[in-house]
Amino acid sequence: MLKKDVRRQITTPLGGPAFPPGPYxxxxxxxxxxxxxxxxxxxxxxxxxxxEIEEPLVKFEIMYMPDVTGLGCYTESGQVIPVKFNGVEGEYLHSMYVDNHPAIAGGREASAYPKKLGAPRLFIDSDTLVGTLDYGSLRVATATMGYKHYPLDIEKAREEITKPTFMLKIVPNFDGTPKVCELVQTQITDLTIHGAWTAPARLQLFEHALAPMADLPVLEVVHASHILTDLTLSAAVPVYNYLNEK
Structure with missing residues (x-):
């Protein structure tokens, strides 16, 4: 393979890349x-x-994605924290657990999504929408919500999905020192909402050393939503470089 052809690659292995190029x-x-x-x-x-933290709030989310161009079908779960950056309200993506290798590799390499391997599920149990997350063979989270009890205003649902999202992009040098250490921002702008609902909800988090969701304990459920969408992921852009700090 010529040098110019190597430069055109986005990931390895060269004979069978871990993920295809976007957009997704x-x-x-x-x-x-x-x-x-x-x-x-x-x-x-x-x-x-x-x-900056505005309120002591966390969003636990589970997303089922049955049809993703280039990546297939997968489910992911994570914790998102409302924050403010330079006066802009957004969300800090703290952790994500995913059951699809191309989504993990592409999310981490091509962007800055904090993805690890996990086993989330989203399903209907009688009259209840249920989300679970297992790490290895152990249960980490169980979420339950009444199934489509009340319509949720579409614009409020849109606001939930399209807030600016902040993530950490950390890439080490071969000696272990950081080569890239940046705060990046992305925001979904291409979005269609097919339906949105709210209902009573509960969330249980279980202690785990390597999936420490319970380090942010549940004191009170404030809001729950069930939203069906089509969307396109936007590229992430750097907004702060930690390596420039003296």
Whole structure:
């Protein structure tokens, strides 16, 4: 392979890349979102500067994605924290657990999504929408919500999905020192909402050393939503470089 051909590659292995180039379009992407109140000191320990915490809130989310161009079908779950950066309200993506290798590799390499291997599920159990997350063979989270009890205003649902999202992009040098250490931002702008609902919801988080969701304990469920969408992921852009700090 010529040098110019190597430069055109986006990932390895060269004979069978771990993921294809984007953009990645999602059809019938389904969200279960539960916003809950947590311990403020616990949030302060994990939210990186220069992001600012407005309220002690966390969004637990599970997303089922049955049709993604280039990536197939997968489910992911994570914790998202409302923050402010330079006066802009957004969300800090703290953790994600995913059951699809191309989505993990592409999310981490081509962008900055904090993805690890996990086993999330989103399904209907009688009259209840259920989201679960297992790490290995152990249960980490169980979320339940009444199935389509009340319509949710479409514009409010759109606001939930399209807030600016902040993530950490960290790439080490071969000696272990950081080669890239940046705060990046992305925002979904290409979005179609097919339906949105709210209902009573509950969330249980279970202690795990390597999937420490319970470090942000559930004190009170504030809001829950079930949203069906089509969307396209937008590229992430750097907004702050930690390596420029003296």
């Amino acid at each position: 379009k999602f059809h019938n992407r389904e969200y279960l979102n539960i916003v809950y109140r947590t311990d403020l000191d616990a949030l302060r320990r994990i939210v990186p500067e220069p992001l």
